[in-house]
Amino acid sequence: MTDRLxxxxxxxxxxxxxDSHEWDRLETVFTPDAQIDYTESGGIAGAYPEIKPWLAEVxxxxxxxxxxxxxxxxxxxxxxxxxVTAYFHxxxxxxxxxxxxxxxxxGGLYRHTMVRTPDGWRSRKLHEQVVWKRGL
Numbered sequence: 001m002t003d004r005l006x007x008x009x010x011x012x013x014x015x016x017x018x019d020s021h022e023w024d025r026l027e028t029v030f031t032p033d034a035q036i037d038y039t040e041s042g043g044i045a046g047a048y049p050e051i052k053p054w055l056a057e058v059x060x061x062x063x064x065x066x067x068x069x070x071x072x073x074x075x076x077x078x079x080x081x082x083x084v085t086a087y088f089h090x091x092x093x094x095x096x097x098x099x100x101x102x103x104x105x106x107g108g109l110y111r112h113t114m115v116r117t118p119d120g121w122r123s124r125k126l127h128e129q130v131v132w133k134r135g136l
């Protein structure tokens with residue numbers, strides 16, 4: 001049960017880091033060699049050291065605010081590794097091109113491969129699987 005709670009905490013730290021633009025908090029989410037794939041939502045895929053600065057540059061340039069919600073977390077433990085799938089809903093605001101803002105939304109699955117490290121559970125792999133989009 002403790003492992004599942006710690007893994008859920010990693011998921012929360014991830015979404016809070018992204019939503020609050022606190023990019024250094026991602027150090028507590030990913031292993032240094034983590035592979036991350038955002039291609040389904042129009043982003044890039046690569047190693048964490050490449051992805052972190054890309055997030056810091058691109059997300060604030062397009063989205064004024066973001067507010068993730070997570071649900072239905074499935075954890076398949078295999079000793080010191082776990083396959084983790086979590087539903088996500090992410091409404092975001094962006095410039096509407098006429099001086100106002102519009103809300104866009106993405107819903108899908110975060111698919112992580114997590115590993116137990118000396119510092120706790122961390123994501124070694126993240127694939128953002130987009131199931132639906134609205135307003136983009």
